[in-house]
Amino acid sequence: MSAKPGEFTVIGRRQPRLDGFEKVSGRAVYTDDIVLPGMLHGRILRSPHPRARIVSIDASRALALPGVKAVISSRDFPDVLFSERQPLFARDTANYIGEEVAAVAAVDAITAEEALHLIDVTWEPLPAATTLREALRNGAPRIHDWAPGNVGPTHEKDYGDPDLGFAESDLVVEDQFRTPMQHNTLTEFHVALADWSKPEKLTVWTPTQSAPMYQQNLAKGLGLTESQVRIVYNNIGGAFTGRGRPKPHHFIAALLSRRTGRPVKIRAAGDEEFIMFRGSGETQYRFRTGVTRDGRIKAIEMDITFDSGGHAEWVMILWLPAAVMNWLYHAKGSRYRGRFILTNSVPKGSHHGGIFGRISAGWMQHMTRVAEAIGMDPAEFHLLNAMDPGDTGLDGTHFASCGLKECIRAVVERSGWKQKYGKLPRYRGIGIGIGAQASGSKGAANDTSAAMVKVDGDGLVTLFTGIPDMGQGSHTVMSMIAAEVLGIEPADVRIVAGDSDVVPFDWGAFSQRGTFMTGNAVKNAAEDARKQLAAVAAQLFGVPESELRFGARRVFPASSPQKALSFAQLVGKTFNSPEGRYVMGRGFFNSPRAFGPLACSFGAQVAEVEVDPATGAVKVLKVTAAHDIGRALNPLGVEGQLDGQVFSGMSQVLYEECKTDDGQVLNPSRLEYKLPRTWELPAVEYILVETIDPYGPFGAKEVGEGPIVVTMAAIASAVANALGVGMVEEIPMTPWRVRAVLDRMPG
């Protein structure tokens, strides 16, 4: 289903990153590179107690230190809220180690650090519950008055008729699973530089996945309107769901700037990165599936308990799984039960792969067990129950394009699944996982992307977009889309991004929406510009607009290519005409649906692993990955995304874990929080399945987080297979955990 020869000139090309040279040569500018005149350095004093009452705060010694310009705390800003029911600075009680208590602005970083030690806080430690287990036990201290039993928000949802589904099942299988606290390990540390020296305008330089989200939150918390908050972001060193919402240091940098009248930069220092990070929290799962003897899934149930930390900050992750669990299989009904449990630990958000990567590591092991329980090959089982194009999930999500079955068949064939499944020697394992992921999604927000295209007299084009490029390659793809429409080269398209005062609205780079939503907006904007140019060209050539062709930096009538004008010539004639038209294209895109995604990507992966029974070490030998990405606009970029996600998925399943003691992270560094390196990467075989989605730009869908969900499933299932157990009930599957599983096995 690849593009027909000549169908496109740019789309489908293996386009190297346009920002690649700048990055590898060290010239790319990141937020921490920015130094403003008069800039101060901020540092945050954090609670050393998992739970304690603040008796008093005395900043007089800190304020007396030469070079200290301001010290602020809840005493100064008692009413600034970070989220609902959550003051920015701990007010009466701090609820986790690392909670913001006070902040300093000083002339340099070392003075700010020294000043922290001179703020005298008198604490009265209170009984704490720092883990799910402690928070849920009888007699646990109640962390917030509004949450009896420490149960925070809950979400319960039935789709279809799950009770009927279970009643019609011949067999019901139930499993439990647990995932730990995990950190996003962004390459670029958390940093914010705020200038609020004029009361009517706050500018914040910071890496972000969504400028509007930051504008909205900061405006609400600080009493401004949204456009009074300007967000500026340069290059971004990764996000992995870790930059979806502003964090307290964004607010604090702003308040310090307001107080001092000077710009203030706060950069997370060392282990602070692991203290305020808001990655994923400990999570417990119960999966239940009803199935008939001939392998038809009748009912799906998921019960998830999230450690939300000291506050319930990001409730979206609570309700998200309810819909997503309906996107793979046909069933009579599904049931979701989710709840947030408050604990005395850092508030949680999400990690690369969203909540569904982690669910999938357990759920797909469970589904393999369901298949085996009825004596079916798990690949056949997935295939039998999988969605088809034109299907609609129980939650109402419609799949206009769907290559799920094609993906399953492809990985089964290319991995040699039939020759290997059930036939490998002991301690070698093979596992299959499948997954679906949204290409953008309506729900919490309106999910709009807009773009502008400015065509200059020399034929070069400037594209104004609000999509952040945090490493995923969106700016390169947006250049390709604009270039394809206008018949020019990607290098002719300069991107202007990263300034909310300049670029049009874009909800941002999360929910895997960049290529699909922003891509459509850019395509619309470029088409608007082309239409204006075509009107002039049609007159010049004396042909209808439909006869015109744009390509290879030329514009010509289809019937007489020899009459071609260069793109630059056409732009010149358009501008230097009696009309004097200056071409600017506008476009935006939003889904016609009221809720949920307009398109989903699908994927299947097979992983092969080898377990060393003596040390428990797991080696991933090979991953065969097939993904229905609609159309690969830039196959090189798609493969890059696949590489990164196979890597990160493997990392989460086998390596990553924040170890804690009394609410304190024991391994708050890249040395002790063990991410694998490229040495540990397995061989990856890619199969790009192109289903050409009717709504996607040139048929494309997301490849932002779909693959990682499936990688986590395939590797986890392969380890369970190698060990010969139904489920490995916990990730990461570290050597000692694998050894413990082996020790528990009979014989």
Added chain:
Amino acid sequence: MLLPAHDYVKPRTLEEGLGVLSRSGAAVRLLGGGTDVTFNMRNRLMQPAVLLSIRELPELLGVEEWPDGSLRIGAACRLADLAAHQAVNSRHPALAAAFKAVASSHVRNMATLGGNLNLDTRCWYANQTQEWRAAKGGCLKTGVDACHVVASVKTCVAINNADTPPALIALDATITLASAGGRRTLRLADYYRADGVTHTVRRTDEVLTEVIVPPTPDRLVFIKDTARLGIDFAYGTIAARRAADGRTRLVLGSLGPAPVVLRRAAVIATQRGLADTHIEEAAEAAREDLGVVSNLYTPAAYKRDLARELVRRALTALRDMP
């Protein structure tokens, strides 16, 4: 985290440096490549009044081959140079492998052998920022009578995570400690103490100047088990040496506060040979030999499993060497 204020002294000769040490040794921290010391200083785990740089002292540099076949390695030699050194590689390839096993190539370009031999012990509760430790209230390592790893212990259980000692101990290496008062030589095996706080017998007025590796025709293997290739501290290391007459020596690293010489396992390998069943016996004995281990960095049960596996692998490798 920024470096605390300190004086930096760079003597031109060893004697000049030893003079500084004899006057104010307790306030001085010796600086080799600085790959570990500067991190610990940023974390305020070390706050020396003086950093004394010894990395360019001529007396501490160079590899010499002595007439008796011994190698004399200056303590300030960089690990990258030693890993690539012709004489080291031709005489003791497993020792070269141990040099190369340390951290990453970037670190080895800076780090010295003396620095690795003196590498401070490591612990989850100590190797943290000052603020982090303050939240826990300190421990034995920071002068407070408490241990957060094993509540009841009176001696610090922080781990000696250096990669180079086991192979050098297995090779019977000796070291020279110099002070203004003179020189003393001791076996590297006698240098370490099973105490995470004072983990060597070096006095504060002394500098480890050189390592002497005697010649041997024996076989030597070195194995490092770690989470990630090319950068990490070890979960466990082993150096194993075997003479033509079967005498075997086994030294484990990174599993406790000091390298561990395995006695029972070595006796089994020496007396019974390296048939599979005897290797298994020796490996089992190693689990017992290991003594008390803690749940630090890896679970204690895993450390015992790993010790057994390292012995198994090392003895098998010795047996199968061409």
